Amino acid sequence: MWGRTASFILDKNNLSQFPSPYSSPSESSSMDRSNPRPGISAYYQTRAEHHVTSDWLAQAHAALLKEEEEEGDLPPSAPGSIVKPFSVIDEFNHWRKKPDLAEAVAAIMALAAVIRSSEATTMMELEIELKKASDTLKSWDATSISLSAGCDLFMRYVTRTSALEYEDFHAAKLRLIERGEKFGEISMKARRTIALLSQDFILDGCTILVHGFSRVILEVLKLAVSNRKLFTVFCTEGRPDGTGLKLSKELAALGIPVKLLIDSAAAYVMDEVDMVLVGADGVVESGGIINMMGTYQIAIVAHSMDKPVYVAAESYKFARLYPLDQKDMEPALRPINFGVPVPPDVEVETSARDYTPPQYLTLLFTDLGILTPSVVSDELIQLYL
Known part of the structure; x- marks a missing residue:
């Protein structure tokens, strides 16, 4: 399929x-x-x-x-005006x-x-x-x-x-x-180019798992709706800022059947999913991606259950970076509200994103074309050199 x-x-x-x-x-x-x-x-x-x-x-x-x-x-500036x-x-x-x-x-x-x-x-x-x-x-x-x-x-x-x-x-x-x-x-x-390229991967009757909010993912799904495709979206809540809630609202307004999940339910529903579709904050030289926290674990679960993981990312997100592990990149911090007081001697992880290695990704939908993770380095060489 x-x-x-x-x-x-x-x-x-x-x-x-x-x-x-x-x-x-x-x-x-x-x-x-x-x-x-x-x-x-x-x-x-x-x-x-x-x-x-x-x-x-x-x-x-x-x-x-x-x-x-x-x-x-507008009239021309008056003489002597600053x-x-x-x-x-x-x-x-x-x-x-x-x-x-x-x-x-x-x-x-x-x-x-x-x-x-x-x-x-x-x-x-x-x-x-x-x-x-x-x-x-x-x-x-x-x-x-x-x-x-x-x-x-x-x-x-x-x-x-x-x-x-x-x-x-x-x-x-x-x-x-x-x-x-x-x-x-x-x-x-x-984004429009990516949406056009990705349409043949969205088939009638499929179920798509998305993580957090991504404008390019929304563009892809909007075009699929306009092409009269019928599909269901499982949308993670995207804690702690609730970006998944915003995406679910946008999708529901388009008439797309949406199921909202807590972030930790990704493995629980993976057997019902046909594909995972995520955006990216950056595409790195290894062919992996840096994206919203939780992308890595979703990709691992999908890979273990033979579910394809597709990434939609604009070419201006291709970066000359080669992270070797999760800590090998500039941290982006986020506020965390647990709803209850946190003891002063308890450390809180505040990083906003993680790194997903290329072996857990299937294809990347970009405005340069549809790429496998292994050819990303070649595209980066052409972009920068």
Whole structure:
């Protein structure tokens, strides 16, 4: 039932209209927006804030069009008025406020704005300015894998171009702006591409186990519903922030039969499940993933019962990391509320995510195609080198 190969799916869907975004070449400022809760990583604080309530791509495009129209109606600045200097963090936070945009995409759009607003007069100055802005964004939350990977990939994609060889700096800068905006556009469409690629794996009558909230998983399931597929979803509650509750509400609104589980019930229901479908905070060089705490144990149980584990992840989450164990990565802390007082001499585990090794994963649905874990390292080499 689940024996279809990635090449079969790619050939069947004829997805040549979605080329790899990386295949053809063609501010530093003080962090004035500090995390409101310094004891908890920004990664975890913002994770539950952004969840899809309608078509994410249409919303993003509509919001951008509205801003451009409003900006066009504004009168020019009065003589002597003070113009606020450009801040990459301000620009990043502006895009971050859009409910359906991932942090990595917000960073990509902010870096594209750096190029547009730059007053550099040489390519070297512009590259240095871009590098400082990228480092500033990455330091905003050092625990966010997708944020760091998105910045690194943007730098590779934009600066790896023949524009750097142009004698005319103005022409070279226009070329960089064009490539930066193209990268942002490709990144914004990544979820839709993944949803299209994954549809042949969702069959009528199947039962899917999902863990926590993932915008790309929701996009996949929304498209399956629009294709009139009939399936059931088992949704873990996603403690401690209840992200699974939010996802179950979204799925129920789409008319999908949903069963909500406590996180520790995954093994209990696994014999009723046809497939596990999870998102990822990061895809690493080994082909494994870093994701919400509990993904690892679900994957182990699924593997022991011969259930496929599919991962849906955008390519801007591919990171140059190679964790060797659970502690071999930057910790992302979370608040824990047990509902009862915790004795002061009792230590509480507050890590928000775990690492799932590649041997427990079946396939990865990405905007670069459907990949086996073993070829992820090859894709990473192409992305970064």
